[in-house]
Amino acid sequence: AAIEPILKVLNLSHEEDEEENVVVNDGADEPSSENGIGLPNNSKTSEKSNKKSKRIVRMLLASLPPGVTIPIHHDTGEWVRHTHRVHVPVITNEDKVLFRVGPTEQTMERIRVHPGHVFEMNNQAKHAVSNHWDNYRVHLILDYVDESFGTIQRIPLNPGERLLQTRRSIDRESDCGKRVPPTFCIIGAQKAGTTSLYDYMNQHPLIIRARRRETHCLDWRWNTKCVTTMARKEYCTKFFYAKELLKHPSLLTGDSTPSYLVSPDLVIPRMKECFPWIKMIVMLRNPIKRSHSQYAMVTSQDGTEQQLKIRGTEWLKKNFETVVKEDILAMKDIGLIPYWKIPNDKKDDEDAWFSGEVDYEIFEKFAGSPEEEKAWSEYQKGMPMMTGSHSLVARGMYELQIRQWFKHFDRDQFLVLKLEDMAVEGGVQRCVRRAFKHVGLPPDYRVQDVSPKNARSYNPMCDQTKALLERFYAPHNRRLEAILGEEWKNAWGY
Structure with missing residues (x-):
C-alpha cells in the first residue's frame, strides 16, 4: 500500500479521454512498432504521442555501469514539483538490477523491471538503484509537464552539441562564460532585513550562495x-564559486x-571597476528602528569571538541616547547638518538638547548642494573600517546615500x-518575487522558510529620543520619496 502513491504502472488503455490518454505498454506483449518500447504504431497513437511529446521537458538515455550503485536519494529543485518522471527500461536484467523506491528509506520496496516496462515514479520520494549485472543497464528517462503548465520554450540544438548539467540546471557548453558572477549585491542598509532577504533569495534552486555572506x-x-x-577582479571573484558558475x-x-x-566614496569606484x-538591491527600514537595532546588535555580547570583534567595543559603556547625541554632534561639527538647531546652542543642557529641530529654510537650500556632498565625503573619511560601532544616525539618512549610487550606475x-512590506501577510513572497525578477529569474518561485533571520529583541526607546529622531529624519524621508517615487510617500508616518 505504501508504494501505490509513489509508483504508477501505466498500462495500454483507450478507455480514458483521448486528449489525456497516456499511451504506454507494460512490455508483456510483443511491440507492434519498431521503436522497441512497446508503443503501438497506429495513427491515433501517433497523434496522441505527438501531443504528449510537446510537453516533454527532459529526455535522456541513462547508462549505469556494471557494479555501480546510485545511493538512496531524492530529487530536488524547482522543476521537480512541476514534472512527472517516467522510466523506460531498454537494457536491463530483472534479477540482477535492484531498483527501489518509497516514501522513506524504511518503506522502500523493490520494483522488478524488464525491457519495455514503462512506469512513472515520484522522484521526490526516496529511490536508489544497484547494478549487480556484468552489463550496462540503460533506461530512457523523461520528464513531462501537465497541459496546465503552459507554453514550454524550446531551444534547438546543433548536431553534436554538448550540454552541461547539474542537479539544478542544464546549459549549453557554447554558453559558458555568458553570465559573469556575481549577478547581484544587497548593498544595505545595515539592520534593515538584508540577512533575511539574502537567505530568502538563496532558497531559489538557481541561486548559489557566495563562499561567505558579507564578503566585504x-x-x-x-x-x-x-x-x-x-x-x-580576480581577487574579488574568489569570494564566489566563479570558476564553476x-x-x-x-x-x-x-x-x-x-x-x-x-560608504559610497570608497565602494562605488571599486564596484564600477x-x-x-x-x-x-537596497533594503530600507524605519530609520529610528534601524538605529535602535544597530545599537542593540553591536552592544550585544552574544555571538562568536569574530562577531564580537567586528561589532567593536566603542559603545559598550554608552547608552543609546549618548550614541545618538555623539553622532548628531559629529555631523554638525563637520558641517553636514547645519540645519539642525539646538536652542541657544546649549548642547549640554538636556532640555535644550531634546528640543533640537530642523530649520527647514536652511535644509531646503543645503540638501542636495555641493556643500552637503563635500561635508558627506568628510564624514565618510572618519568612518572606521573594522567595526560596526559608527554612524548610528547617519546610516538612516537614506536619500543622501542612495543619491550617490544613482549618479554612478543606471537606475x-x-x-x-x-x-515593513515583508512584515504583512504574504509580504515576504511579494518582495522576494520582485527581487527574483530584478536579478533575471522567473518570479514564480515560492520561498519555503519565511522566518526572520538575525532578529533580536531590545529595550524600548525613551519617548524624548524617539520624538527627537522623528524631527531629525522627517525632511530626509521626504527627499527619499522625491527620488524613489509615490510608493515611498509617508513611508514611516513622519
Whole structure:
C-alpha cells in the first residue's frame, strides 16, 4: 500500500479521454512498432504521442555501469514539483538490477523491471538503484509537464552539441562564460532585513550562495596589493564559486554586504571597476528602528569571538541616547547638518538638547548642494573600517546615500525594498518575487522558510529620543520619496 502513491504502472488503455490518454505498454506483449518500447504504431497513437511529446521537458538515455550503485536519494529543485518522471527500461536484467523506491528509506520496496516496462515514479520520494549485472543497464528517462503548465520554450540544438548539467540546471557548453558572477549585491542598509532577504533569495534552486555572506571584498577586505583591474577582479571573484558558475550561466550568485551603502566614496569606484554590470538591491527600514537595532546588535555580547570583534567595543559603556547625541554632534561639527538647531546652542543642557529641530529654510537650500556632498565625503573619511560601532544616525539618512549610487550606475540596476512590506501577510513572497525578477529569474518561485533571520529583541526607546529622531529624519524621508517615487510617500508616518 505504501508504494501505490509513489509508483504508477501505466498500462495500454483507450478507455480514458483521448486528449489525456497516456499511451504506454507494460512490455508483456510483443511491440507492434519498431521503436522497441512497446508503443503501438497506429495513427491515433501517433497523434496522441505527438501531443504528449510537446510537453516533454527532459529526455535522456541513462547508462549505469556494471557494479555501480546510485545511493538512496531524492530529487530536488524547482522543476521537480512541476514534472512527472517516467522510466523506460531498454537494457536491463530483472534479477540482477535492484531498483527501489518509497516514501522513506524504511518503506522502500523493490520494483522488478524488464525491457519495455514503462512506469512513472515520484522522484521526490526516496529511490536508489544497484547494478549487480556484468552489463550496462540503460533506461530512457523523461520528464513531462501537465497541459496546465503552459507554453514550454524550446531551444534547438546543433548536431553534436554538448550540454552541461547539474542537479539544478542544464546549459549549453557554447554558453559558458555568458553570465559573469556575481549577478547581484544587497548593498544595505545595515539592520534593515538584508540577512533575511539574502537567505530568502538563496532558497531559489538557481541561486548559489557566495563562499561567505558579507564578503566585504570592496571595503575592509579590499586587497591593496592588487594594482591592476584584472588582479582586483580576480581577487574579488574568489569570494564566489566563479570558476564553476562560468560553466553554468543559468545559475547565479550574489553578495550581501550592507556596509557598502553608507560608504559610497570608497565602494562605488571599486564596484564600477570590478562589477559594473551588477544588479543592486537596497533594503530600507524605519530609520529610528534601524538605529535602535544597530545599537542593540553591536552592544550585544552574544555571538562568536569574530562577531564580537567586528561589532567593536566603542559603545559598550554608552547608552543609546549618548550614541545618538555623539553622532548628531559629529555631523554638525563637520558641517553636514547645519540645519539642525539646538536652542541657544546649549548642547549640554538636556532640555535644550531634546528640543533640537530642523530649520527647514536652511535644509531646503543645503540638501542636495555641493556643500552637503563635500561635508558627506568628510564624514565618510572618519568612518572606521573594522567595526560596526559608527554612524548610528547617519546610516538612516537614506536619500543622501542612495543619491550617490544613482549618479554612478543606471537606475535600472537598483531595486529598493522596504522591510515593513515583508512584515504583512504574504509580504515576504511579494518582495522576494520582485527581487527574483530584478536579478533575471522567473518570479514564480515560492520561498519555503519565511522566518526572520538575525532578529533580536531590545529595550524600548525613551519617548524624548524617539520624538527627537522623528524631527531629525522627517525632511530626509521626504527627499527619499522625491527620488524613489509615490510608493515611498509617508513611508514611516513622519
